[in-house]
Amino acid sequence: MPxxxxxxxxxxxxxxxxxxxxxxxxxxxRVAAVAESVGLHGNLKRIVAAVRAAGLxxxxxxxxxxxxxxxxxxxxPTPYQLGTAKGQVFAKxxxxxxxxxxxAPQPGDTIVKEHWxxxxxxxxxxxxxxxxxxxxxxxxxxxxxxxxxxxxxRFATELGYHVTLVRDATAAFSPEAMHAAHxxxxxxxxxxxxxxxxxxxxLQGVNA
Amino acid sequence: MPxxxxxxxxxxxxxxxxxxxxxxxxxxxRVAAVAESVGLHGNLKRIVAAVRAAGLxxxxxxxxxxxxxxxxxxxxPTPYQLGTAKGQVFAKxxxxxxxxxxxAPQPGDTIVKEHWxxxxxxxxxxxxxxxxxxxxxxxxxxxxxxxxxxxxxRFATELGYHVTLVRDATAAFSPEAMHAAHxxxxxxxxxxxxxxxxxxxxLQGVNA
Amino acid sequence: MPxxxxxxxxxxxxxxxxxxxxxxxxxxxRVAAVAESVGLHGNLKRIVAAVRAAGLxxxxxxxxxxxxxxxxxxxxPTPYQLGTAKGQVFAKxxxxxxxxxxxAPQPGDTIVKEHWxxxxxxxxxxxxxxxxxxxxxxxxxxxxxxxxxxxxxRFATELGYHVTLVRDATAAFSPEAMHAAHxxxxxxxxxxxxxxxxxxxxLQGVNA
Amino acid sequence: MPxxxxxxxxxxxxxxxxxxxxxxxxxxxRVAAVAESVGLHGNLKRIVAAVRAAGLxxxxxxxxxxxxxxxxxxxxPTPYQLGTAKGQVFAKxxxxxxxxxxxAPQPGDTIVKEHWxxxxxxxxxxxxxxxxxxxxxxxxxxxxxxxxxxxxxRFATELGYHVTLVRDATAAFSPEAMHAAHxxxxxxxxxxxxxxxxxxxxLQGVNA
Numbered sequence: 001m002p003x004x005x006x007x008x009x010x011x012x013x014x015x016x017x018x019x020x021x022x023x024x025x026x027x028x029x030r031v032a033a034v035a036e037s038v039g040l041h042g043n044l045k046r047i048v049a050a051v052r053a054a055g056l057x058x059x060x061x062x063x064x065x066x067x068x069x070x071x072x073x074x075x076x077p078t079p080y081q082l083g084t085a086k087g088q089v090f091a092k093x094x095x096x097x098x099x100x101x102x103x104a105p106q107p108g109d110t111i112v113k114e115h116w117x118x119x120x121x122x123x124x125x126x127x128x129x130x131x132x133x134x135x136x137x138x139x140x141x142x143x144x145x146x147x148x149x150x151x152x153x154r155f156a157t158e159l160g161y162h163v164t165l166v167r168d169a170t171a172a173f174s175p176e177a178m179h180a181a182h183x184x185x186x187x188x189x190x191x192x193x194x195x196x197x198x199x200x201x202x203l204q205g206v207n208a
Numbered sequence: 209m210p211x212x213x214x215x216x217x218x219x220x221x222x223x224x225x226x227x228x229x230x231x232x233x234x235x236x237x238r239v240a241a242v243a244e245s246v247g248l249h250g251n252l253k254r255i256v257a258a259v260r261a262a263g264l265x266x267x268x269x270x271x272x273x274x275x276x277x278x279x280x281x282x283x284x285p286t287p288y289q290l291g292t293a294k295g296q297v298f299a300k301x302x303x304x305x306x307x308x309x310x311x312a313p314q315p316g317d318t319i320v321k322e323h324w325x326x327x328x329x330x331x332x333x334x335x336x337x338x339x340x341x342x343x344x345x346x347x348x349x350x351x352x353x354x355x356x357x358x359x360x361x362r363f364a365t366e367l368g369y370h371v372t373l374v375r376d377a378t379a380a381f382s383p384e385a386m387h388a389a390h391x392x393x394x395x396x397x398x399x400x401x402x403x404x405x406x407x408x409x410x411l412q413g414v415n416a
Numbered sequence: 417m418p419x420x421x422x423x424x425x426x427x428x429x430x431x432x433x434x435x436x437x438x439x440x441x442x443x444x445x446r447v448a449a450v451a452e453s454v455g456l457h458g459n460l461k462r463i464v465a466a467v468r469a470a471g472l473x474x475x476x477x478x479x480x481x482x483x484x485x486x487x488x489x490x491x492x493p494t495p496y497q498l499g500t501a502k503g504q505v506f507a508k509x510x511x512x513x514x515x516x517x518x519x520a521p522q523p524g525d526t527i528v529k530e531h532w533x534x535x536x537x538x539x540x541x542x543x544x545x546x547x548x549x550x551x552x553x554x555x556x557x558x559x560x561x562x563x564x565x566x567x568x569x570r571f572a573t574e575l576g577y578h579v580t581l582v583r584d585a586t587a588a589f590s591p592e593a594m595h596a597a598h599x600x601x602x603x604x605x606x607x608x609x610x611x612x613x614x615x616x617x618x619l620q621g622v623n624a
Numbered sequence: 625m626p627x628x629x630x631x632x633x634x635x636x637x638x639x640x641x642x643x644x645x646x647x648x649x650x651x652x653x654r655v656a657a658v659a660e661s662v663g664l665h666g667n668l669k670r671i672v673a674a675v676r677a678a679g680l681x682x683x684x685x686x687x688x689x690x691x692x693x694x695x696x697x698x699x700x701p702t703p704y705q706l707g708t709a710k711g712q713v714f715a716k717x718x719x720x721x722x723x724x725x726x727x728a729p730q731p732g733d734t735i736v737k738e739h740w741x742x743x744x745x746x747x748x749x750x751x752x753x754x755x756x757x758x759x760x761x762x763x764x765x766x767x768x769x770x771x772x773x774x775x776x777x778r779f780a781t782e783l784g785y786h787v788t789l790v791r792d793a794t795a796a797f798s799p800e801a802m803h804a805a806h807x808x809x810x811x812x813x814x815x816x817x818x819x820x821x822x823x824x825x826x827l828q829g830v831n832a
Contacts, residue, residue, distance in 0.1 A: 131784025160755025
C-alpha cells in the first residue's frame, strides 16, 4: 500500500457538475445505474471530508462548459465532442454547468482551467498548479471512469505523478466500462486502484 | 468516412519490436492468440505497403528499451514499469529489442525518441517531428491496443490531431482488452475506427 | 523571404490590453517611449487590417488577468509575478484588463486561455487550437518584445511552428531590451524577423 | 535569498560537450573570451563539487548531436539549426560531441534525452525525470547563457519550477549577450540570479 507523503498529495475532483451528479442533470440518467450501484455520492462525500480533514489540497478539474458556437471553424473536432456540443452538456450559464452544491469548490481549493477533451492536464494549467503546490501524488475521483478519469490518470503517470484511482468514487455508462477502466486498463498505468475504504485507511497515515 | 489530406497524413507504427511480433519474442506468447485471430502480420504488411505506395510518411514510435538499472532511484515507477524492467522487455542490445525485420524502418522514415510509458507523445519529440512534416492526421498501428496505442491515441486527440485506429492492425493480451479499446473507449476520443480493409479504401483518395 | 502557406498562417496578437496600449494604462508609461519611437499603434493597425483582408485567422493570446488573491498558497511564484500581482496589472473586471478597443477580438477570432507567465503556449490551449485551425506558421505581434513575445516565440519554435517576429509591431521597457530581443536572441530561434513593411510585402503572396 | 529544499533541488548542466568547453572545440573560439572573463571552468568545477558533496542530483541536459542528414525533409528548420547542421556541431561519434572529461556524467547522474532546439525541456523527458526525483528547484549552469540556458530557464518557470541562474557559470558569444541574459531578461522569469559564490553560500543550508 502506498504511503502518501504529507504536503505532496492532492485530490483531483473531475467534473463535479450538476449535469453529471444531480437528479435532472443531462448525463445523470446515463450514469445513475452505475453511480448508485457503487454508492458514488456517499463515497465522494466521505473522501472529500477525509481529504479536507487531513489538510490535503483539493483541485477542481472541470470539462469545458458548452457554448452554442463551439467547434465552429475547427478542422476536426471528434464525433464525441460534436455530440457534447449538440447536447450542450455543462452549458455555460446553465444549471447543468454549475457545480453540484455538495461538491462545490471551497475557499482555498484550486480551480483548474477547463479542458477540451478527456484529460484534465491537456491544454490546461493543472500540471503547473500542482507543481506550485508541491504535489507529487494525485488521487482521482469524479466522472467518468473510462473517459476523463482514465485520460487524466494516463496523462498524470506520463507527466511523472503517482496516480491513485478509486473504483467506487467514479461511475460510467455501463458496468462493462467500469470493468474496462479498473480491471483491464488501469493496471498498466496507475500506482494504486483502491476502494474508498482502502483509500481512507491509507490516508490515515498522512499528516499534511 | 474521413478524407485524408495529401501531404498531411502519416502512419504511426508503435513498437515494431521482435519481442512483440516475432516467434520467440518475450511478449509474443501473450499477444499471439489475438494477433493471429485478427491476422495482425498480414494486415500490418498490407497497410505499410499501401502507405509507402501513397508516399505517406512513416513514423516509428518505440517504447523505451530496457536496461538493467532502469528506475534506480526513481521515486515512483509504476508496477507495470517495474514488471517490464524485471522481464527486461525490449532489452537494449538484445534481439528482442531489435526491429522486427519485416517492419524495420526504411530510409526516409522518422524514428521518434523512445517513450517511458504508454504514450508515444509523452516525453518524446513526436509532436515536434509531426509538425515539421506538416502532419495533422495520424493512423495508429502496432502494439498494444489498450495500452500504448490507446495512450498514444488519447494524447494525439488532446494535442489536436485527427486520429484513426485500425482494429485488426493491433493486438492485446485478451479479446476483452481489444473490445475495451475499440468498442468502449475509442469512440470517446478517436475520429475513425477502421478495419484494414476500410483504411485501405479510405487511403485510395490520397495523393501525397 | 519565407512564403506563408495559404490556410496555414495565423496572427498571434499577445496582450492587447488597455493597461499596455491605452493612454492611462498601468504599463503604458513604461512602454510609451519605445512604442512611439517604432510607431507601434499604426503598425499594429496596418498588420491587423492586412491579415483580416487576407482571410488569415487571428488568435488573441492574453496574459492572466490579476485577481487580489493571486499566488496565495503558491510555493514559489516569481518575483516578477509578485510584482504584477501587487500592481494588479490587467486586473479582472477593470478597464485596464479590457481589450484595447481598436484591437479587440472580432467575430471568428480565437481567444486563447490566459497564460500565467510569459509564454502564450504554456498552460493554455494555444497549440491545440492552432492545430484545429491547421496553422503551421505564426506571426507574433503585441507586448512585450523580450518577455511575452520572446517566450511565446521560443515556445513556438520548440513546438514545431514557423515563427515570424515583427520588430516595429511590439515594444519594451527600453531600446536596449528591444535590441536584446531582435538582434541578440531572436536569430537563435525565429525564422523571420521583419519590419511591418517587410511583413506586409510577404503577406501579399498569401491567398487564404 | 532562496532556501533550497533538501531532497528537492537539482543541478541541470546544459551541454557539457567538448565542442563548447575544450580547447579545440568547434564553438570554443566563440565563447572563450566570455568564458575566461568570468572564470567559467573554475566556477563549474566548484559548483559540481559542492552539489555532489551535498548529495544533490545532477542532470545532464544535452543538445542534439549533429548527424549528416539532420533536417532532411523538414518543412521549416530554423536558420540557426541549419547553421548547426552545416557545421556539424556536437557531431555524433566525434570528439566534439563527447562529454568534456571533467564534467562527464558520473554514476547516478541522470542523462536527459537530447533536445532539438534551445530548451532542455522541449521534446525530452526532463520534466518527467525531475518529477521522478522529486525535484522542484533547478539550478542551471552550462552553455549558452542567452540561448539554451535561457530557453531552459524560461520553460522551467512556465512548467512550475523554481529557477536559479548562475551568471559566472555560463558563457555566451559576447558580453552584450551575457548582459541581455542576466540583466534584461532573467529578472522576468528567474527566481534567483546568483554568482557562483552566492550559490555556494546558499547551498550550505541544504542537507540532502
